[in-house]
Amino acid sequence: METAASDVHPIKTADDVVRIRQEVRKRAVEVGLSLVDQTKIVTAASELARNTLDYGGGGTACVEILVNGARPGIRLTFEDKGPGIADVQLALTDGYTTGSGLGLGLSGARRLSNEFYIESKPGEGTKVVIARWK
């Protein structure tokens, strides 16, 4: 697998979340995703960026375009050095929230992606990787 392009974006403010949405949309168009798939990856990105900001205390989003033979794709990595998630399985349950949300962000992002990976250590931070293929 080859990474054709890669950009790292800070997530420190609500404006950064908006910028990431725009950047992911632009990259998804470049990759040639259908309108429906563009919206899926943008929605997932928005949820994960929001979590990075709200629970992780800010962090970064890395946007990569992937070239894997005939099948291009987009991979997004959200990282923070916040408090981490004690029980990742629980956090992935529909409706589970420690905030005031609906508790559908993480589980929704997983459903909207072709690949989903999460790693979190209490006291160290959280990393979520998603990918969508054409």
Ligand SMILES: Nc1ncnc2c1ncn2[C@@H]1O[C@H](COP(=O)(O)OP(=O)(O)OP(=O)(O)O)[C@@H](O)[C@H]1O
């Ligand atoms: N980056 C993170 N760092 C620490 N905790 C997190 C992080 N992302 C998610 N969580 C925890 O996982 C829970 C579930 O996240 P999820 O995005 O599914 O729901 P929510 O953000 O609470 O609500 P919604 O996204 O529906 O508005 C959060 O309430 C929070 O406790």
Ligand SMILES: [Mg+2]
């Ligand atoms: Mg959320």
